[in-house]
Amino acid sequence: MSNRPGVSAVPIIELKNVVKSYRLGEVVITAVKKANLQLHLGEFTALIGASGSGKSTLLNIIGCIDQADSGIVTIGGSDVKQLSDNEKSDLRNQKIGFIFQNFNLIPVLDVYENVELPLLVNGTVESARERNDRVLEAINDVELSSVIHHRPDQLSGGQRQRVAIARALAGRPSLVLADEPTANLDSETSSKIIDLMIALNEKKKVTFLFSTHDERLMSRVKRIIHIKDGLLDSDSGPAHESGT
Template identity: 45%
Template sequence: MSAVISVKNLVKTYVVGEVEVKALRGVNLEVQRGEFLAVAGPSGSGKSTFMHIVGCLDRPTSGQYFLDGQDVSRMSKDALAAVRNKKIGFVFQGFNLLSRTSALDNVELPLLYGGGGMKTAQRHKRAMEVLNAVGLVDRADHHPNQLSGGQQQRVAIARALINNPSILLADEPTGNLDTKTSIEVMGIFQRLNRERGITVVLITHEMDIAEYGTRMVTFRDGLVVADKGITRRRIAQDELAALPEPAEAV
């Protein structure tokens, strides 16, 4: 298996006023294709900084980052934007959907920045496909304020999927959701990971959410302090089936 993500001696230093803050102090990590990696750690541990660099939103101070075998750690801003567009699908805690814009248009948004000049009909078709993958075809015309939190996050996942990214980068995706909806959303990640072989990197500080992954790395003080496979993996599908009352639709 080839490594999708390979970081070598990653260092990130911020200068805040006079003080240098070392957010990452030399992180080495490899993530294989098809893995479901949970990144855990308390706040200030450097996991957010790690996610920003892995997500190509930021560049490391030193060290290397290979995404799909390509060194992206020294790329220009515009080149990084193109990498984000093509290879990374972001899912945020706060959904970050455009308000007063239909789910379909929200999902299509990354296609507008990819270049290539896709036809409108073609874009719609692609968007409907990924909306189907998250089970929201019948909500394509709804605006975010007409959707529940879980549905909004599913639209966001569909948006992340539309360019067939190498990795799905989820930053606290269940932070704004209740327990049941959280399980459902994690179920979607697990399904995409299992059925499509999409590499998922999940940033979370909740241990029980991290247990939906296949592997967990723990950050502390800018270093990886633990890296182990998850032995008793939670399976969202089974948990949902076991839930006593499926009364309410998401």
């Protein structure tokens, strides 16, 4: 149970004994070893570890873009193993937002259009007006209204990452996963991006889980999960505090 103010008692993500291995030629590499984890609504969590420690693999499994070899992954009460490919797509679209290290924006689309992308396939957004409202709200949240019709090549690195954050938020997800969101940014911009994510976490009550190997960011985050060689070896978060 979480005892942190603003954090829900019910986990939105639960991993039980999750294992993931890859075969590289003759060698089998276990990227995630018997991971157990709970994330609650409204948490702001950093997944910290060295390169190759299994951070990205764990994020991919939680985000339903990779499948665990064994163990149980539950998102919003649903066992993802039981979901069809289309159901997983809908889950990613409506419950999860993704922020990538290299932004992954469409270069020929402007800020508005990039943010609008996930809403084009969102079955819960019924009208063009609602879609427009959501896009403008997300852009406003990341303070990019002044460059709304700029294309990515007309934006700075920090602005591009803000566009990616707005795109992740446009679908109003309960969980945002960010894979090294500050890796391609300078330290000042990185700091601003983390500030923005913290502000959105507090304002929107969106759960954030991001991976990083930047030790400087640790002091800004309330819950830190360390991963080493595929093992979750320390967790400073609310779940830890509560003894779970």
